[in-house]
Amino acid sequence: MTATENIVAPKGDEVTAAGTNEGRQELQLRKDVSAKEILRGSGAVLRMSESEVAALAGTQSEDQTMIINMGPQHPSTHGVLRLMLELSGETVLRCKPVIGYLHTGMEKTGESLTFMQGGTNVTRMDYASPLNNELVFALTTEKLLGIDQDIPERATWIRMLLSELNRISSHLLFMATNGMDIGAVSMMLYGFREREEVLRFFQKVTGLRMNHNFIRPGGVAADLPAGWRDEVLKLLEALPPRLAEYEILMTGQPIWRERLQGVGVITRDEAIALSATGPILRSTGLSWDLRRDMPYLRYDKVEFDVIVGSYGDAFDRYSIRLNEIRESMRIVRQVLDAMPQGDYRIQDKKVTPPPRGRIDESMEALIHHFKIFTEGFKVPEGEAYVAIESPRGEIACYIASDGSATPYRMHVRAPSFINIQTMPHMMRGGLVADAVAVISSVDPVLGEVDR
Amino acid sequence: MTQVSSRVADDVRFVAKADYLKTLAKLREEGFEMCADLTAVDYLTHPGRNIAAGVLGEIKLERFEVVVNLLSLSQRRRVRLRVQIAESDTTIDSAFDLYPGTEAMEREVFDMFGIKFNGHPDLTRILMPEDWQGHPLRKDYGAGNIPVQFKGAAS
Numbered sequence: 001m002t003a004t005e006n007i008v009a010p011k012g013d014e015v016t017a018a019g020t021n022e023g024r025q026e027l028q029l030r031k032d033v034s035a036k037e038i039l040r041g042s043g044a045v046l047r048m049s050e051s052e053v054a055a056l057a058g059t060q061s062e063d064q065t066m067i068i069n070m071g072p073q074h075p076s077t078h079g080v081l082r083l084m085l086e087l088s089g090e091t092v093l094r095c096k097p098v099i100g101y102l103h104t105g106m107e108k109t110g111e112s113l114t115f116m117q118g119g120t121n122v123t124r125m126d127y128a129s130p131l132n133n134e135l136v137f138a139l140t141t142e143k144l145l146g147i148d149q150d151i152p153e154r155a156t157w158i159r160m161l162l163s164e165l166n167r168i169s170s171h172l173l174f175m176a177t178n179g180m181d182i183g184a185v186s187m188m189l190y191g192f193r194e195r196e197e198v199l200r201f202f203q204k205v206t207g208l209r210m211n212h213n214f215i216r217p218g219g220v221a222a223d224l225p226a227g228w229r230d231e232v233l234k235l236l237e238a239l240p241p242r243l244a245e246y247e248i249l250m251t252g253q254p255i256w257r258e259r260l261q262g263v264g265v266i267t268r269d270e271a272i273a274l275s276a277t278g279p280i281l282r283s284t285g286l287s288w289d290l291r292r293d294m295p296y297l298r299y300d301k302v303e304f305d306v307i308v309g310s311y312g313d314a315f316d317r318y319s320i321r322l323n324e325i326r327e328s329m330r331i332v333r334q335v336l337d338a339m340p341q342g343d344y345r346i347q348d349k350k351v352t353p354p355p356r357g358r359i360d361e362s363m364e365a366l367i368h369h370f371k372i373f374t375e376g377f378k379v380p381e382g383e384a385y386v387a388i389e390s391p392r393g394e395i396a397c398y399i400a401s402d403g404s405a406t407p408y409r410m411h412v413r414a415p416s417f418i419n420i421q422t423m424p425h426m427m428r429g430g431l432v433a434d435a436v437a438v439i440s441s442v443d444p445v446l447g448e449v450d451r
Numbered sequence: 452m453t454q455v456s457s458r459v460a461d462d463v464r465f466v467a468k469a470d471y472l473k474t475l476a477k478l479r480e481e482g483f484e485m486c487a488d489l490t491a492v493d494y495l496t497h498p499g500r501n502i503a504a505g506v507l508g509e510i511k512l513e514r515f516e517v518v519v520n521l522l523s524l525s526q527r528r529r530v531r532l533r534v535q536i537a538e539s540d541t542t543i544d545s546a547f548d549l550y551p552g553t554e555a556m557e558r559e560v561f562d563m564f565g566i567k568f569n570g571h572p573d574l575t576r577i578l579m580p581e582d583w584q585g586h587p588l589r590k591d592y593g594a595g596n597i598p599v600q601f602k603g604a605a606s
Binding site for chain 1: 484485488501524529552553555575576579581594
């Protein structure tokens, strides 16, 4: 089959105001789409042959089905996700996510910001786990600079501490929104309350609750403040009873189980084929966690379990995240014990600005400080891809450098963007009421989807 | 000593456009089950890109480059393919049949760079509005000072 035949040609009023039309983004009527597109949209990539689906496509008459819009302003779509659902009665036949409402060209912006400023950009992508975004950007830059083996131990352990606390806060946010989506509205308040405790610690350390720009190429922006250990211990003490409360409120509840068990099922082969990572992949029983399987930072020095599910349904994804909070707390405890003394950023004059005190006494330090913050530092030519485990899956940064102080191309592999592809597969054949549970269990962050 | 960076350890392979799907199929057989990432770079203003001698072989550097990162879950390995796309023919075969997960990524590359993927089931813009003009991540698409385009508005 020649390739161009499969590209869906624009239908109807092709000529738009701008004079270009490269095809409609919206969900099309069955008679207007190719068998291959139906195959993809109906989630049959691995289950049916193309001819089977083409035959199936003919059986659904259009006057028995209805295409409805959900979002982009729907409270359960976690931002501005728009789903177009084809319904037959209450059954979802096809689903197509339409995205881009939050697109602000962050990858383009990243090309005009220096490596020093880049953190402020990437931290705004996945706003529920900003520190992981900064971390992956910093790791990629360090790899290009060739200093990735020289980062001081203390900086590495601070990064791990923050990354894990961020995982906790992100999963707590999931607990809150997931609860609200399913109808446990009080859970929303509890989840946000606990998350706020973690954010309060971030504010003490970085100065901000979100969008910290704290993890920078070369280390972190500042040392941990006095009394940080007590703050973390307080947090670790406060959380377990709250998590036990969640268990009572949700895990054991027959209503909660009814709403989630067997909903949005995805198999292991499907998840791998669709490049899904994170809790979605783990819910299918595949034990894959970059922290353990391809360790970065010092994750090979701490002990933790990778939580896996067995049914690949929404309930598994909920319990995986709940238990990952506990595992993250376990890692944080080990980080507290292992936190070494030393520098919090590399003593490489090329990437590290001089300490504040030196600026007042030394002209050279002042010039150095000025140069580093206005011009940035030059990064050798080359390209690098670094992936880490964010709360949502594999987040990776691909940077191509042309030897200047700004990235030539900065690309972020956003786990939510890729994981959203699993939604049509999870929703097919389910009820429209379960669609909300499926969206919630994928836990997309639209800032990261659209970038 | 410290200049020896681990980026050397990355497994990067240059693949001719004609061999792209064949190479993907072979790597899939070898155990690279997942296509972790697919993106592109426009090397319009940086054509040289400092590549070690002998790596390229017969392959000629072109303006666009499609970068595919494959992941093997069973062997815990990654491999990166770099495919050159000439400005005069911005098409490449779609990896959709081998890796269905590339569906959204290829749409994004099409949207941002105007590279067409032959055999993609639904090649439409994904992030920009469907009637947008131009491909924003190309280097000749300036940032800033661009009139805002609204869908359906009289121009």
